[in-house]
Amino acid sequence: MTGRGLSFIRNLPGLLHSRLQWGNTLQQLSCLHTSTSLESKNWEKMNRKVYPPQLPDEPRRPAVIHHSRRQIKYSKDKMWYLAKLIRGMSIDEAIAQLEFNDKKGAKIMKEVLLEAQEMAVKNHNVEYKSNLYVAESYTGKGKYLKRIRYHGRGMFGIMDKVYCHYFVKLVEGSPPKTEEKTSFDQAKEYVQSLKNRTIIHSL
Amino acid sequence: MMNLSGLIHSLRCSLLRIESRLLPAGLDLKPAPALALNGPSLLPQIHQDQDLNLEDQQISDQPSRVLDGLLWMAAPKKRRTIEVNRTRRRADSKLLEVKNNIEPCPECGHLKQKHVLCGFCYTKVCKETAAIRAQMKAMEGGPLNAPAVETLVLYEGETPTPQDQDRRIVERPRKRPAWFSP
Secondary structure: OOHHHHHHHHHHHHHHHHHHHHHHHHHHHHHOOOOOOOOOOHHHHHHHOOOOOOOOOOOOOOOEEEEEEEEEOOOHHHHHHHHHHHOOOEHHHHHHHHHOOOOHHHHHHHHHHHHHHHHHHHHOOOOOOOOEEEEEEEEEEOOOEEEEEEOOOOOEEEEEEOOEEEEEEEEEOOOOOOOOOOHHHHHHHHHHHHHOOOOOOOO | OHHHHHHHHHHHHHHHHHHHHHOOOOOOOOOOOOOOOOOOOOOOOOOOHHHHHHHHHHHHOHHHHHHHHHOOOOOOOOOOOHHHHHHHHOOOOOOOOOOOOEEEOOOOOOEEEOOOOOHHHHHHHHHHHHHHHHHHHHHHOOOOOOOOOOEEEEOOOOOOOHHHHHOEEEEOOOOOOOOOOO
16 A cells, blocks of 8 residues: 555545535535525414523513414505504503504404413413513515506506515513603714714724 | 416517507507607708798797706606605604593493493494394384384383373383393
C-alpha cells in the first residue's frame, strides 16, 4: 500500500462525512419550507403545548386559549375593524360590543368567542368564564374563489370571492390596563428622540 | 385554476379572431378600446388646405389647445404605498367606536341598548301574541270574519267580569304570563 493510498483511505471517512453533511444540510434546507404551507393549521396546534408542572414558588401561569375559524365568507379588511375593536377587552365586554354591532362579521366573531369561552372552561382548566380577556385578535386572508366579471366591449375582469380566517387568543385574568399617553407627553417623546440622534461609531 | 385561465385565454383568442373577421382590418387596429380626443392634432397634417387654418389657430391660442387634451382624464401618477393606504384605512375616524349604552335588562338579564327594547323580552311577547292570533284565526274560521266587538284574552282559571259581556273571549290554555297584566 502506498502512502498516497493510505492517506486517501484515512481521508475517505472525512470526505464522506463532509459530503453527507452537505447532503444533510441540503435536506434540512429543503425541509425548511415543507411545514409552512397553506395546509398547516398552526394556531390550533398551539393549544396542544404542554408545560412542565410549575414549582411551588413560581407565579401562576395564566391559562391561554387559541381559537380560530377558517374560510369565513367575509372580507379580511372589513373583519379587521371588528378585530381591532375587541383587542384588549374582557370577554364579556367584547361579546356585548359584538352583539350590538350591525356588521356581518360581528355575529360570526361572537360565535367564535363563545366557543372559545366554552373550550376554556371545559378543556383548559379555567375556573371563571368571565375571568378571560382578548389578548390577540386578528384576521387573515382565506383561499379565494375566482369568477369572471363581464365588462363592455368584450373585456372581462377576474372577480375574487373573498374569504377570511379569524384568530383569537384568550388569556385568563383581568385585561391589562394600557396607560394612555397625553398628547403633550407624546410630543415631548418625539422631540427627545430627535435630540438623541447622533452619529454612531464616530470619534 | 388551470381550467379558468385556459378558458380566459381561449375566450380572448376567439374574440380577437371574430373581430378580425367581422370588421375590416383597417378600422380596429388596437384590440383595447382607444381613447378618442376631440382636440387639435399633435402630429403635422398632410393636406394643404388645412395648413393655413391650423397655423392661424396655433398662433392665436397655442398653449391652451395643446394642454386641453392632456388634462382631460384624471389618472393616478404613482402607486399608493401600503403605508399610505394603511394610514388612510386605519385613521381614527374609520375605526369602530366602542358603544357605552349597553346595559342588562332588569326583567330577563340579557343585554340591551338603553334606547331599544330588550330583544329577548320582545321575542317572548311576539311568540305569545302569535299564539293568541292563531287561536283567533281558528275561532274565526276564514278571512274577513273578524267580529265588530272588542276581544278579551283569558288564561286558565279566569272568568270574564260583568263589564266583558259584549266582548269576544279568546281562551289560552296556559297560566297567565307575569308580564301580561289583566
